[in-house]
Amino acid sequence: ILPAAPPPPPRRRRMLPAAAAVAIIAGVGILATTMLAPEAGAGASDLQFDPPNPVPGETVRITYRPNTELAGEPELRVRMRIREADSPPPRYTLGDYAEVSLAAVTGGEYEGEFRLPADFSFAAAAVESLDGQAQDDNGGWLWSLRAHTDVGVPRLSALRQEYRVLEKRRWSDAHEALRDMVHLYPNQPEGWSLLLAYEQPIQLPEERAVSRAAARERLGDLEADSVGHTVESLASMARLALQLGAEQPYDKWIARLRTERPDHPMVISAGIASFGEDKVGAEAYLDSLWTLEGLAALEVYRNGLRAAGQLGDTAKAATWAARGLLIEEDVTWIEEAALALVANRETRAEGITVIQEVLAGLAMQRDADRPLHYSPED
16 A cells, blocks of 8 residues: 555664574565654654663653643653553553653753653653643654663563554554564564564565465474463464464464463454354353353453344343453443443343443543543543
């Protein structure tokens, strides 16, 4: 697809080590991203972290040069979302909330300090006035910070969280994070499975063939190492084998994952897929999972609510909604559960009550609940 505008310039980033043991497949062509890069110029703002490659637990100094709208304020604040190594993909918020005060210094800049949590992996940040009415979110892209190792290499968990935050926000940087994963951690299957899934939809046939050949070779190398796997690496091995149509490796890795984590999203997806067009069977499978000890989990609930909705069975959907309200914290899913209750005559009053509670909560949101892009009025 030819872009309507030139692609944004790449971010300035420390060069990666040259001694990578893998061949990174380029050739993805020129893409038109959904947002244009903010132009650098005299009126552009800038936010810098020092050190730029921090380790978890380190104190970071923040320096901000404001745009015109925020210039002259006696004090500003940085609003941040902090993500840990195992933070789930963002849906409603980007992660735990943190706030840093910035004091005006000579030269029109602002400075502040922040101690990174010990479990820090990745952060996204925006700057605003103390009343929240004037904001700078870097042209909608936010500023970001990765966790690094003691020798200055981005941590695998940091690259994972960067990708999760950017995958639906900024294609080019999400793609770069995945390429860094396979470049720096070639013996970890996660980067290979994610990169293959992310690139294939936009590659030409010949490019796709090269990517798949490289991933198939890597799968063969990883197959030789069958010990020391985490739950997520087991899932990545199964996912990579599935993408490549390697049936025997897939069966082996999904079986190991099922033993370790029967409620893992990959296991549940495989279970649902095995029923094909049989939506009743898929819903019954999820219902049976829910009754097992320890499996009354979010992933089971959310898939069960979705499956009941696809069936058009308002009674079953209401049952799943009532189950999920006991454990669900994501307001988007709470809204879906409320609507499922409303759609069923016997639970309509309960659903209306839940909706009223959601609406009341919107008027009382704390700063910690407010997305980085939004002012209080938004």
